[in-house]
Amino acid sequence: MRADSRLSRMLHVLIHMDRHDGPVTSELIARMLNTNPVVVRRTMAGLRERGYLTSVKGHGGGWALARSLDEITLRDVYEALGEPTVFAIGVADDDPKCLVEQAVNAAVGEALREAEQRLLSRFGEISIGELARDFDRRMAECTAG
Amino acid sequence: MRADSRLSRMLHVLIHMDRHDGPVTSELIARMLNTNPVVVRRTMAGLRERGYLTSVKGHGGGWALARSLDEITLRDVYEALGEPTVFAIGVADDDPKCLVEQAVNAAVGEALREAEQRLLSRFGEISIGELARDFDRRMAECTAG
DNA sequence: GATCACGAAACAACAGGAGTTGCATAACTC
């Protein structure tokens, strides 16, 4: 399957928006992400509904941050995207009759659930503001070197 | 996309094979998994190459275990399947020019890598023999109750 | 009113597991 890159794309965009004055058009965002404006609007709609972004129609319109990046975690973005499926692997049948399969599901399902829980917890610990500051460090290194 | 259920299917089959005398045909396995023999052969081929299974052609042929279930971990099976993609989510570009995207990838990629590492480590700790014994417990509970 | 920009619907492209068919090949039975 093609990997779902909506989370990383949104993080990318949000940091750019933070460093940008005034609203940013879907057109410009699309160029940053190497995609097109419709995909951008579709993906960002969830973030607007959650109150992280605002969008303004018409001349001079576009997208703007409604919150500080320090107030938004990776998990917030993940949830705003509709909590996409995390794993490409899973069990064959969620409620099997076969006791063997039940034993398999118990072990595999448990391991997957725990891994997902850990990943999402980790996402909840990281604010986008931290990523932005990491970008600043990289920028400083780049210009210094 | 539809979840990749090859791992759980193979675990399911291996335990059944352990409780079965003589070779098991792809046809019979397919009925256990609610699929068809070609899918079974395709999926089990990797386990044969790794030496966990043998397959015999012709009359009276079929599949048989070449190892004890205690010698095979979930991770062994995962690897025999060609190490399928674990996550349905990922970063947009593995080697981006944009420094912002690099910072995003560092954070998201790291979290994903760590989660994958943990999951695979956990898989490495669980032998199929343990799952089989868990099945026995469930069976006992079922007949006792 | 012309232009700019978002909103929404509809559809094709793509990727990978799963399902299916057909045929070749090997092994056993008679």
Add this chain to the structure above:
DNA sequence: GAGTTATGCAACTCCTGTTGTTTCGTGATC
């Protein structure tokens, strides 16, 4: 050695969800 059983392999189609694209509607600005 002919028939049967079973795997091995190749070449499809199907399914599902992200991504990409086009088109039209609508609101805001100039």
